[in-house]
Amino acid sequence: KNEVEQSPQNLTAQEGEFITINCSYSVGISALHWLQQHPGGGIVSLFMLSSGKKKHGRLIATINIQEKHSSLHITASHPRDSAVYICAVTKNSGGSNYKLTFGKGTLLTVNP
Amino acid sequence: NAGVTQTPKFRVLKTGQSMTLLCAQDMNHEYMYWYRQDPGMGLRLIHYSVGEGTTAKGEVPDGYNVSRLKKQNFLLGLESAAPSQTSVYFCASRDYGTADTQYFGPGTRLTVL
Numbered sequence: 001k002n003e004v005e006q007s008p009q010n011l012t013a014q015e016g017e018f019i020t021i022n023c024s025y026s027v028g029i030s031a032l033h034w035l036q037q038h039p040g041g042g043i044v045s046l047f048m049l050s051s052g053k054k055k056h057g058r059l060i061a062t063i064n065i066q067e068k069h070s071s072l073h074i075t076a077s078h079p080r081d082s083a084v085y086i087c088a089v090t091k092n093s094g095g096s097n098y099k100l101t102f103g104k105g106t107l108l109t110v111n112p
Numbered sequence: 113n114a115g116v117t118q119t120p121k122f123r124v125l126k127t128g129q130s131m132t133l134l135c136a137q138d139m140n141h142e143y144m145y146w147y148r149q150d151p152g153m154g155l156r157l158i159h160y161s162v163g164e165g166t167t168a169k170g171e172v173p174d175g176y177n178v179s180r181l182k183k184q185n186f187l188l189g190l191e192s193a194a195p196s197q198t199s200v201y202f203c204a205s206r207d208y209g210t211a212d213t214q215y216f217g218p219g220t221r222l223t224v225l
Contacts, residue, residue, distance in 0.1 A: 031212055033212075033214070035214075041218075042202075042216055042217070042218045042219060043155075043202060043204075043216040044216070045213045045214055045215070045216075048212050048213060086154070086155070088155075090212070098143060098162055098168075099145075099157055099160060099170065100157075100214065102154045102155040103154060104153070104154040105154055
């Protein structure tokens with residue numbers, strides 16, 4: 001079983017819809033990261049969370065440490081939000097905090 | 113400030129050939145990483161470095177070697193390429209401060225025939 005699981009794997013939405021992507025993890029972590037990858041493009045870090053909630057523009061990321069769960073929300077979605085969204089964690093076990101463990105990503109398509 | 117750059121962007125190799133991928137960063141980061149990305153597999157760590165002169169194995173190190181002779185450069189070598197190494201390779205460097213952000217290069221698409 002993967003240590004970081006994302007759902008859904010694929011998501012199609014209409015422009016303007018509110019979108020939620022989920023990430024669950026099974027290990028102790030010191031931080032959780034959300035990344036974005038546009039088709040054929042590079043990978044960009046969106047958020048790093050260790051607790052609570054962060055907001056940047058139309059993107060909101062939340063984390064519940066007790067439930068080992070994080071969500072990425074996109075408000076008023078737009079076709080330019082179409083991308084793969086990747087959840088990753090920094091494990092807090094000794095020697096593992098140098099590395100990220102990645103989920104397999106969620107492919108989001110926003111139609112006009 | 114170029115961030116993280118990778119050379120080359122594309123390459124086609126024949127089985128058994130060797131090549132080196134170069135990653136360079138100008139942000140003075142200590143940590144650097146090489147990943148491969150395959151359909152349905154997500155990003156997998158090949159090797160990483162926590163500082164100049166250091167390297168360590170990741171999840172999928174077999175068939176690859178790395179070197180970090182200078183802080184700004186992290187080289188990934190394939191000594192004898194195999195079709196299973198066909199992939200997109202990403203380099204990243206990490207700001208391990210309060211931001212704890214990884215900065216990724218644009219990727220290298222490698223095909224081994």
